Every structure is written in C-alpha cells, then in structure tokens.
Amino acid sequence: MELRRACQIIYRPIRNYLQCCFWNAQVPRLQPTMSFPAAHIFKRAFMGRLGSNISHGSLSGIYRLVPQHNINTGITHNIFTHSQYKDPVKRRSFLRTKTSIQNKTSSIMASPQPHIMLYTDSTPNGIKITTALEELGLKYEVEHVDISTLRQKEPWYLEINPNGRIPAIVDTFDDGEPIRVFEGGSILQYLTERYDPEHKLSFPKGSREYYECNNWLFFQHGGIGPMQGQASHFLKYAPVKIEYGVKRYVTETRRLYSVLDTQLSKSKSGYLVGDHLSIADIANLSWVIFGEYTDVDMNAFPHLKEWEARLSARPGIAKGFHIPKVLGIKSDDPEGAKKYQSHHADWVIRSQQLEQEAFSRK
Ligand SMILES: N[C@@H](CCC(=O)N[C@@H](CS)C(=O)NCC(=O)O)C(=O)O
Incomplete structure (x- = not known):
C-alpha cells in the first residue's frame, strides 16, 4: 500500500x-x-x-x-x-x-463569515466599498493605503491589486485560503453575492432587478467613473489647462448625471433599481457626491440632488464616507475642496510619470 x-x-x-x-x-x-x-x-x-x-x-x-x-x-x-x-x-x-x-x-457552511481586510483611501472609488460594508453591517479591517504616498505601487500591494489602484480586499475564501478582490464593482458583487443573503443591497440572482442592478453598476464603472475621473483630472490636476479636455469630460459627466436624473424621475421607490437601496445606488453615489467638485451644478438635476441628500443621510453611508479619513469635498466646504485638490494634484502627476516611465521601459 x-x-x-x-x-x-x-x-x-x-x-x-x-x-x-x-x-x-x-x-x-x-x-x-x-x-x-x-x-x-x-x-x-x-x-x-x-x-x-x-x-x-x-x-x-x-x-x-x-x-x-x-x-x-x-x-x-x-x-x-x-x-x-x-x-x-x-x-x-x-x-x-x-x-x-x-x-x-x-x-x-451556508453563510460564510467575512474576514475582510480592506485596502483603501478616501476617494470616490474607495468610499464605494466602505459605504457598502457599513450598510451591510459587515465586520472588516481597514488598511489605509494613502495613494498620495504611492503605496499602491509597492510590490506587496501589487500582489493584491496588480493594477496599483485602490480599493481592494482580501478575504478568507471557502477553501480557507486568502482571496483577493479588486475593482470596485467586482468587490461590490463579491460582497453581496457572499454576504447579503437577505438582499439588503442586492436582488435575487436571475431576477429582473438583478440584471437591472448590473446595468447601473456597469454604467458607473464604464461611464461615470472614468469620465468624471478625467473631468477632475483636466479641471483640477492637469499641470496645463486644456480647455478641450475640460469641456469634453465635464460635459460628458453632466450628460451622464442627466441619465441618472431621468432614471430617478421615473423611479417609484426613489432608488435606481427596484424597491430598495442597492449597490447600483452606492456605486453611483460615491461619484455623485463629488459632482460639485467637478463643476456639475447639482441644481440642474433635482431628482439626483434629492437622492444624493437622502442617501447621504443614511447612517451607514454617512459613516462610510469618512473611512479611512474625513472627506471634505462638498460645495458648502470650499476650504475642504481646496485642500482635497492640493492633496491630490501633486501625487497624480508623480504617479502618472512613474507609471509611464515603468511602462516605456518594458
Ligand atoms: N476601475 C477601478 C479604478 C480605481 C481607481 O482608479 N482608484 C483610484 C482612486 S479613486 C486610485 O487608486 N488611484 C491611484 C493611482 O492612480 O495611482 C475601480 O473602480 O476600482
């Protein structure tokens, strides 16, 4: 034998x-x-x-x-x-x-327990995850990856997110081994698929709402996120003012906000999908609260403005906004917005140079 x-x-x-x-x-x-x-x-x-x-x-x-x-x-x-x-x-x-x-x-076995380490910073993509975790009431630990220090480019972090961006999580998977999840939308889907059996922030798999929720999640990922991200870049961080870039991305951001506004104007529940808050709302909200910062006049979007105020007042969301540190980007806090801008302007350019140099050496 x-x-x-x-x-x-x-x-x-x-x-x-x-x-x-x-x-x-x-x-x-x-x-x-x-x-x-x-x-x-x-x-x-x-x-x-x-x-x-x-x-x-x-x-x-x-x-x-x-x-x-x-x-x-x-x-x-x-x-x-x-x-x-x-x-x-x-x-x-x-x-x-x-x-x-x-x-x-x-x-x-049916309800795995989370052991989540969240790697994040206080930015639109970062707060998407903290607000979801708070709303789900899940336990998690936070490692503040201060992106202004370029920690997100260090080799240990690239093991977790090879793209060198926050957010990312490490959890314990069913086999007892660590599992990494990166990209905000992927994390939101992971969290709800594993830890939201009551559908607090999700909808039953295969239902109409499930697919509609994916629509708005991907809308944020492929639309609001990249477009508004570029709008902020050209508006706030670019070392040279390029009117064409500003106009293109700020206008596109406004157009995307109008799509959200129209959707909400038709919603009976006041949420983007179905009858309750979901990861579709959370993902989009994390960018919409930066709207004024990106020169979007929220008064032009009354439904979106009301939705933003209502959702932002929820205790879970309000708490998640300020993890790992306090956000100060609202239009009623111009000093905070200025600080946010100067904090990010410097590293964005350094980071871009570093990444482009590393890439061109390949
Ligand atoms: N598609 C990614 C984007 C992540 C992303 O761009 N995160 C920004 C903060 S909002 C970041 O980590 N920036 C650091 C860098 O560019 O080095 C997601 O949705 O998670």
Missing part, C-alpha cells in the same frame, strides 16, 4: 478525534479555520497540504495571515488578519458551537 494512503488511514481516527475537540482544518467551507496547532502539525506531517504562505498564521494557533513573504519580491508584509478570532472568549465560544452541534455544520 502506498505510504501516503497508509498515513491517511492512521491519521483518520486522530483527525476524527481532533474534529470532535477542535475546529478542524480539513472541513471545507468552515472558514476561517480555527485549529489547534497540533491539527496543523498532524495535517502537515500526514497530508502535506498546508499552504506555505499562510503557515505562520495557522501554526500560531489562529488561522490568519500575518507577515506574508513574497518569494518573488523578497518583501514581507502584513496583509491580512482575523481580528474576530484574536479574542480568546469569542474564539472559545466559536469552538464550542462547532464541537457541540456537529449537525449545525451545514447551516454554518
């Missing part, structure tokens, strides 16, 4: 015993894996299946990614932790639930 098979047979009763006592690393989808170090040692010895990049966290008794060493870059960086399980009391009660009622396994 093959040695590996023999080891498995010997290991099985030990594993079963451990399964009764501890959170076992072998049970798929019951993540994050809470395990007694011995379980991992047995597992490593007999099964040889421990991922090398997470072994530090797992062998320390709490399954969490701590310093992650990238063998390609030689850089070690803390990218992920499971704070929920640092607390020994919570940890013990979690273990008790698991070990006492084995039958409950399937229901735990």
Whole structure:
C-alpha cells in the first residue's frame, strides 16, 4: 500500500478525534479555520497540504495571515488578519458551537463569515466599498493605503491589486485560503453575492432587478467613473489647462448625471433599481457626491440632488464616507475642496510619470 494512503488511514481516527475537540482544518467551507496547532502539525506531517504562505498564521494557533513573504519580491508584509478570532472568549465560544452541534455544520457552511481586510483611501472609488460594508453591517479591517504616498505601487500591494489602484480586499475564501478582490464593482458583487443573503443591497440572482442592478453598476464603472475621473483630472490636476479636455469630460459627466436624473424621475421607490437601496445606488453615489467638485451644478438635476441628500443621510453611508479619513469635498466646504485638490494634484502627476516611465521601459 502506498505510504501516503497508509498515513491517511492512521491519521483518520486522530483527525476524527481532533474534529470532535477542535475546529478542524480539513472541513471545507468552515472558514476561517480555527485549529489547534497540533491539527496543523498532524495535517502537515500526514497530508502535506498546508499552504506555505499562510503557515505562520495557522501554526500560531489562529488561522490568519500575518507577515506574508513574497518569494518573488523578497518583501514581507502584513496583509491580512482575523481580528474576530484574536479574542480568546469569542474564539472559545466559536469552538464550542462547532464541537457541540456537529449537525449545525451545514447551516454554518451556508453563510460564510467575512474576514475582510480592506485596502483603501478616501476617494470616490474607495468610499464605494466602505459605504457598502457599513450598510451591510459587515465586520472588516481597514488598511489605509494613502495613494498620495504611492503605496499602491509597492510590490506587496501589487500582489493584491496588480493594477496599483485602490480599493481592494482580501478575504478568507471557502477553501480557507486568502482571496483577493479588486475593482470596485467586482468587490461590490463579491460582497453581496457572499454576504447579503437577505438582499439588503442586492436582488435575487436571475431576477429582473438583478440584471437591472448590473446595468447601473456597469454604467458607473464604464461611464461615470472614468469620465468624471478625467473631468477632475483636466479641471483640477492637469499641470496645463486644456480647455478641450475640460469641456469634453465635464460635459460628458453632466450628460451622464442627466441619465441618472431621468432614471430617478421615473423611479417609484426613489432608488435606481427596484424597491430598495442597492449597490447600483452606492456605486453611483460615491461619484455623485463629488459632482460639485467637478463643476456639475447639482441644481440642474433635482431628482439626483434629492437622492444624493437622502442617501447621504443614511447612517451607514454617512459613516462610510469618512473611512479611512474625513472627506471634505462638498460645495458648502470650499476650504475642504481646496485642500482635497492640493492633496491630490501633486501625487497624480508623480504617479502618472512613474507609471509611464515603468511602462516605456518594458
Ligand atoms: N476601475 C477601478 C479604478 C480605481 C481607481 O482608479 N482608484 C483610484 C482612486 S479613486 C486610485 O487608486 N488611484 C491611484 C493611482 O492612480 O495611482 C475601480 O473602480 O476600482
């Protein structure tokens, strides 16, 4: 008999015993894996299946990614932790639930627990995720990637988002391994598909509203985001004033706002899709609140203006706007807008130069 098979047979009763006592690393989808170090040692010895990049966290008794060493870059960086399980009391009660009622396994499996590390800054794309997380009421940790310091171009971060932009998240996937998700729309879909079974911010997959929600999510991703982003660039950050660029992008942004305004004028619920707030509203709102900053007169869009004020007053959204730091870009705060502009103008040009140089060397 093959040695590996023999080891498995010997290991099985030990594993079963451990399964009764501890959170076992072998049970798929019951993540994050809470395990007694011995379980991992047995597992490593007999099964040889421990991922090398997470072994530090797992062998320390709490399954969490701590310093992650990238063998390609030689850089070690803390990218992920499971704070929920640092607390020994919570940890013990979690273990008790698991070990006492084995039958409950399937229901735990059905609703995975988030262990989200969010990498972000206070910008339109960044607040899209913090507002969604707050509205969903999910636990998450934040790593402030101050884009003005170009942290988003460092090798450790490019492992998480190869595009060198915020936002991005790292979560624990069903297989117990970290999963990275980048691009705001992809993150919003990931969060709602995994953690929104009650459809607080989403709609049942396959329903009409589900597809309509995608329409407005992609509208933001392919329209408002890039167009308004360029409008800000030419208006606020470009070292030379190019009237053509300003006109093209500011006008296009206004046109896109009018599309949103018309949609809202027809909406009975006051939301872009269906009868409740959704990731479609959240994604677009995160840009619309920067409207005045990009020379859009919101009085021209009464439905959009009312929607913006109503949604911005929601506690979850209001909180999410100011994570990881306070936003000060509203038209009633011209000083804040000026600060925001000068904070971003300098790094935008440096970043552009750096990226273009790196690209032309390839
Ligand atoms: N398509 C991306 C765009 C992300 C993006 O452009 N983020 C900006 C902040 S709003 C950023 O990280 N800029 C940093 C840089 O350009 O280096 C998304 O929707 O997530």
